[in-house]
């Protein structure tokens with residue numbers, strides 16, 4: 001992923017018009033020209049209803065091809081459109097990563113009766129009922145698809161828990177009982193055991209489930225000619241399953257098949273434990289960095305910017321860090337709401353796009369606007385992408401040495417004439433910082449590409465520049 005930039009090509013409020021695949025196809029040339037090298041596309045398979053974003057998964061083998069749940073297409077379009085779009089993206093040297101939801105399934109086609117114990121939602125290892133029989137929507141027929149691609153039919157024993165008893169019309173967390181059946185061990189320990197998230201929780205220790213998902217992983221990667229996956233909700237999934245799943249798909253598609261997993265936890269030690277458990281078979285989103293930037297944006301001048309990279313993946317495990325500012329879950333109104341405030345977004349994007357380490361991911365909502373609103377950050381993101389391509393090369397030297405004005409220098413390299421840059425951001429008053437860009441740059445006149453600072457500066461005989469930044473903004477300095 002050397003110098004690659006990923007884009008998350010959806011947000012939570014897209015209209016249910018079946019147009020996303022067509023839009024993405026038309027956008028492929030522009031994305032390539034802008035510097036996007038990979039797109040993360042939303043869950044592309046049949047959900048419980050047409051308007052669902054795809055996370056309430058119904059049939060993984062229905063990529064908008066069969067009449068099921070009252071629709072052929074998904075929220076985003078049909079399978080044929082998706083295949084055409086991926087072809088166009090590949091023509092433009094853009095890799096495609098599919099959002100992959102294997103933790104749970106939405107309700108099935110018919111109810112089944114089986115034995116459970118209800119558990120305490122805050123302590124999932126604690127039963128709060130005796131053994132009881134419930135009736136839940138765990139039977140799947142896939143009538144519209146029949147046996148095409150797979151004749152596997154899901155039943156209650158392929159799940160480890162459900163969230164609803166239809167007999168009593170009662171919500172709760174019901175742990176399914178059976179031989180060798182319990183919550184998975186390799187999951188986050190929040191709430192005692194965080195295997196169950198919602199809907200019907202797949203039993204990822206069940207041999208039939210493992211076999212079927214592995215088969216699907218190979219099928220969907222071949223069918224769509226995927227370059228990688230974004231794995232949803234892995235903190236709720238058996239880690240041993242995730243590792244062997246990726247190894248299985250890579251055995252078919254090659255070792256370069258990419259993976260980034262969503263382990264939504266801001267604690268570095270937890271993410272390190274996970275990387276070790278899956279033996280680094282996947283990258284992870286840098287959730288600690290997201291939360292640092294979120295806090296920086298909330299606390300304004302009271303945040304100590306020297307700490308912005310503290311305890312982040314990109315600092316400690318740069319080769320496994322996907323850096324991002326916001327996503328569909330952090331955007332306002334979503335389940336993990338923690339959206340970076342407007343004033344700080346340009347600085348946050350500059351940080352992830354201009355720094356040497358990490359694999360940056362741009363959010364559709366920031367680039368194209370949320371809910372049809374204005375694309376407020378497109379100009380600055382375009383400018384930063386352009387800067388990344390032209391100037392962001394060579395060694396990085398950090399100047400995280402002042403509570404309200406921090407930055408770094410990229411020294412440039414021989415392969416990119418005139419490359420190298422100086423970046424500063426401020427969360428308080430106007431600031432300045434002397435940074436060294438190399439003695440070979442003496443006498444050069446540099447300017448701020450963002451236009452926030454109009455004054456030009458000259459590099460002195462030692463290679464130092466006294467770079468400026470306006471209060472509460474950023475500046476990106478390059479040779480004039």
Ligand code: CA
Nearest residue numbers: 195196201236
């Ligand atoms: Ca689970």
